[in-house]
Amino acid sequence: MANAPIKLLIAASGTGGHLFPAIALAQKLPDYEIEWLGVPNRLETQLVPKQYLLHTIAVEGFQQGFGLSSIRILGKLISSILEVRRILKQGNFQGVFTTGGYIAGPAVIAARSLGLPVVFHESNALPGKVTRFFGPWCSAVALGFTEATKYLPRAKNVCVGTPVRSQFLDERFNTPLDFPIPDGAPLIVVFGGSQGAVAVNKLVRQSAQAWFDAGAYVVHLTGDRDPEADNLKHSQYIELPFYDNMAALLRRASLAISRSGAGSLTELAVCGTPAILIPYPFAAEDHQSYNADIFTKAGAALTFQQSELTAEILQTQVLNLLRSPDELAKMGEKAKAIAVPDSAEKLASLVREVLEM
Known part of the structure; x- marks a missing residue:
């Protein structure tokens, strides 16, 4: 077991802006055992299963205001956190990487509740609300633009740029x-x-x-x-x-x-x-x-x-x-x-x- 590969769960979902940097990272970790966390019916269901085992959870972003839909979404969030905890424990993962969006919430909460490290990548100059809220919880926040640091004063920020697909460098x-x-x-x-x-x-x-x-x-x-x-x-x-x-x-x-x-x-x-x-x-x-x-x-x-x-x-x-x-x-x-x-x-x-x- 001493030589077993490190297991990493990547939580990236939705658009190419979230998925392509995560895929570029995964390609640079060939010695890691990587699995993916996504949402049904999003772009990851087309791109990821060809390369990595894909787990999906039913989670949504909160809309403005509070109402019956917010209660339903909160229920989904709690259920998703429990499901991600189960995935992480059963899979013996050593950490989580996420590129943000609403899938990041259950991924970060589940990982930190188990004492697992989390690396969060934020590609935008103005970090999203999810990044600003969860950034301080993470082991490190990797930034696409140095300008984003002023919006994350309590996070462990490291500016690395945003990875691109291999075709842009090959x-x-x-x-x-x-x-x-x-x-x-x-x-x-x-x-x-x-x-x-x-x-x-x-x-x-x-x-x-x-x-x-x-x-x-x-x-x-x-x-x-x-x-x-x-x-x-x-x-x-x-x-x-x-x-x-x-x-x-x-x-x-x-x-x-x-x-x-x-x-x-x-x-x-x-x-x-x-x-x-x-x-x-x-x-x-x-x-x-x-x-x-x-x-x-x-x-x-x-x-x-x-x-x-x-x-x-x-x-x-x-x-x-x-x-x-x-x-x-x-x-x-x-x-x-x-x-x-x-x-x-x-x-x-x-x-x-x-x-x-």
Whole structure:
């Protein structure tokens, strides 16, 4: 038993922003025995079971106000804590890692009630309410941005950046795009994160003709929830719900138009892609605006609030940047300066330090 691998339970659920950093960490711990904690019918049920044993619990986030639904959710939370305790005890786990969200609550409470260490990764510049509440309970809080430290004064903070998927760091993924885009043609890549962005999609379609007239191509990743998908047809317009090789796509891009979730920004930074950022206006506590502000202040991006952005403004701003290749190059360099390419290694080192001490 002395040589038995360390067992780690990873609690990460929901969006790519929560899942991809956790998967990147897991890949850096090949000697660990890793199992996963998720929620039914979320993205992890598609990504995780191919690599790790997935446990699911029925837990929800609390909404504003208190009512009958809150009592039901509280009941689910208590039940989930007991279920995670059972998983941890029966599996003889040595610790827990989580990337936040409402799954973090039962994971942290269950682990700490058993005396197990917890490492919490917070990718956003403004930590979420769950992070701010549970951070001081954890053995360490790993941060994507140093700016987050001021919101977590009682936590053991370590800035490590946010890990990206292996394709962004592996030379084998530096492959040509399988799109008919001429060499040297300006390429605008539009994406809204793993859930898409219908409002951004609409603005892009209204603006795109002027970009085509300027010789640009557009690869538009719409997500799978856009009722206007397939409405725009043009030889310089490529529309897909998703694209697997995002690393090659962002490296080829002249400019990206994106939401400002921490995962998307990390990918833009690693690839050195200049961007126009449109924070998701309904993100919790407007945290995407805090993320975007870091890139704007660094000169790596332009940021526009969705409520103030029109198709005319977007059209003009993109054309101005396409006509200024030197400015785009400077923005790309400043984006790369924000990146932490070895973030997964740093996070894995922190997890080892906490679990093996």
